[in-house]
Amino acid sequence: MQDISTRGHQGSSRLGLLLSLSLVGVFFTSAVILVGVWTRLVDAGLGCPDWPGCYGRLVVPDAERAMAHSPDAPLEVFKAWVEMIHRYVASALGLLVIALLVAGAGLRKRQGYPWGVSVALLVVILLQGAFGAFTVTLKLWPQVVTMHLLGGLAVLLLFLWLHLRLRRYAAGDTGERPRRRLTPLWGLALLLLLLQLALGGWVSSNYAGIACQGFPTCNGQWWPEMDWSEGFHLTQTVGPNYLHGQLHADARVAIHQGHRIGALLLGLVLLALAVRYWHESRLRPWLGGVVGIYVLQLGLGIANVLLWLPLWLALLHTAGAVALVLCLALAVWHWREAVEDETTIRKDKEWAHV
Incomplete structure (x- = not known):
């Protein structure tokens, strides 16, 4: 014993x-x-x-x-x-x-x-x-x-x-209880977040953070000259090294604009996700956190452009991305762990017909 x-x-x-x-x-x-x-x-x-x-x-x-x-x-x-x-x-x-x-x-x-x-x-x-x-x-x-x-x-x-x-x-809990599967809306939110994180890394690695001056316009235009094929050319040569980048201005503008468009799409889907599942009290704090952090991220991104990418602000923008990833991951966890009640099942069926 x-x-x-x-x-x-x-x-x-x-x-x-x-x-x-x-x-x-x-x-x-x-x-x-x-x-x-x-x-x-x-x-x-x-x-x-x-x-x-x-x-x-x-x-x-x-x-x-x-x-x-x-x-x-x-x-x-x-x-x-x-x-x-x-x-x-x-x-x-x-x-x-x-x-x-x-x-x-x-x-x-x-x-x-x-x-x-x-x-x-x-x-x-x-x-x-x-x-x-x-x-x-x-x-x-x-x-x-x-x-x-x-x-x-x-x-x-x-x-x-x-x-x-x-x-x-x-x-x-040995994990035997079945967990809820992710709905298409959850999947879309996760996919867009991954895409936006990759775009953020692509902006940084190609030194395109201030390729667009001003907001909401870019260099005084709503749709400036952009070279999408060169900006997202994934097999470009490195040269002696890639410090400070090698792309021309129009290619960097395309990368920057791609990141802005991605941010807009992600924001719309995160808002839809929050509205869709706000009735679940278990998810409400995390969905509110996701939307709040996204809004903060949006503000930091705009400030980085307007203030010409100061070091401390760029670091805060990265910290915001980390916080957004963690908060959405916790929202996913609580979604999967929650037991479906009759109200949730009914609302899922209603949304399936929308």
Whole structure:
């Protein structure tokens, strides 16, 4: 009896540790994403010309050693340290993922334990490391930079999902109860959010944030000259490197305008989602949060254009994107966890005929 009690206490302690680590992972990943964007905004993505070290060292070397290692890439101390800080915190995040996997290994065969999410988290964090290396070796190629951002958000969502699944497991729910499936409106909202995040990364990686001056018009026109084919040409060459971009003005305007159009479509669908499910008290706080964060994001985006993309405001815009992703993910979670009542079923049928 004592052995059983001891094992139960150890299992409870381990579960508490896993819950804490997964929650820390959510906040830490958010911080790592912001550090990555800061690195991007201060043009420090190539602060170290090699990977994983910096001029062959694990810390930023002096100018003489840097010159001996890479004579064609002069050392800029500030940018090199910014890049290395990004690598240090990203490596720490990888260690956190490994710690979660090790701590949960003993529970992996128990029904309801989210072992698959833990393994997926490890796979994605390894892919993120590869994209981090490609960001340097492919000299800030926009495709890689954008995928690196989306990968960071994927890590964030997996940490959140793991934490929520662990909370469900700790409450004694083995996951046998069927969950509600996502409706087409939920799917459309998620698809448009993913598209808008990718467009945001594409704007940043192609240095198109201020390609349009003024709002709501762009460079004094409602529909300015744009080169869509070049702006969204996914196989363009890198050249010596992609620092400050290589696209001409009309291509960058097309990218910027694409992001604005995406924001409008996303806003309309998020508003429709909130109106559609506002009657569900369990969802109301999260849907209200989604709409509120979207409005804040819209304001930050406009301010970034009007104020010529100041660093602090660009970082706030990224933080808003992270908050929007988290809030919509929590709305999805609560939608799936809720038990359908007669009112919900009736309203679903009514909307199906609209």
